[in-house]
Amino acid sequence: MTDFAALAERYVAAFNETDAIARKRLVSDLFTPGCRYVDPLADVTGHDGVxxxxxxxxxxxxxxxxxxxxxxxxxxxxxxxxxxAAPAELWAAGGEPPVIGFDVVVVDADGRIDQVHGFLDVFPG
Incomplete structure (x- = not known):
């Protein structure tokens, strides 16, 4: 059974990983090769797309x-x-993040993300 809390933490870590090689490794570990990621700003497939x-x-x-x-x-x-998503100083000050959303993920039998359905609740114009 998938530990979804740990999976979500790893998913968010991939968004924070700025080293391109490390990020590619995280994407490869987290997502299936044929995955699809869809949100209001993107519709991509596969590791390279994500x-x-x-x-x-x-x-x-x-x-x-x-x-x-x-x-x-x-x-x-x-x-x-x-x-x-917010700058570190805003997190530290307890301010309202400028970007807030929620994602629904679907995993395969191995617990890897096969689909992401993303929604944005707050996003700067």
Whole structure:
């Protein structure tokens, strides 16, 4: 059985990994080769697609740190969780993150992410 809380932590860690080689390794470990990631800003497939999206997100949100918000809710092969992105100084000050969303992931039999359905609750215009 998949430990979805640990999986969500690793998922968020991939968003925070700025070393390209380490990020590619995380993506390869976390996602199936044929995975699909869909949110309002992206629709990508495969390891290269996800890695490219993560790199683009880091550029767009330069200086932000991604964190989980609250608990992971899971059943069967699916989980949902909230996350946010904010600069470290905003996290330290307890301010409201400028980016908040939630993702639903579907895993395969080995516990690797095969699908991500992402939603943005708060995103700067």
């Amino acid at each position: 890695d490219g999206f993560l790199g683009a997100a880091q550029e767009q949100l330069a200086g932000c740190e991604f964190r989980l918000l609250g608990d992971v809710d899971a059943h069967h092969d699916r989980a949902r969780f909230r996350w946010a």
